Amino acid sequence: MPKPKGTVKDVCSRNIGVMIKLCLDPTVTLPTFCVIYLTRIPPVDAEHADISAILRELSSLRHEVCEGHAT
Numbered sequence: 001m002p003k004p005k006g007t008v009k010d011v012c013s014r015n016i017g018v019m020i021k022l023c024l025d026p027t028v029t030l031p032t033f034c035v036i037y038l039t040r041i042p043p044v045d046a047e048h049a050d051i052s053a054i055l056r057e058l059s060s061l062r063h064e065v066c067e068g069h070a071t
Contacts, residue, residue: 004011
């Protein structure tokens with residue numbers, strides 16, 4: 001690949017655009033990885049969690065519970 005030209009922001013934007021197009025293209029087969037020995041996988045802790053997704057789920061559950069009590 002040629003060296004990217006432009007500002008860091010431009011290069012990142014183009015790279016993200018290319019990755020999105022690649023992931024959404026049905027003709028592209030992305031590799032699937034699997035592991036035989038789970039002990040070889042590095043540990044995952046709270047630093048690696050998507051906290052925003054967890055907070056959205058918690059908010060949704062709270063909303064469901066509140067609506068259940070209102071009826």
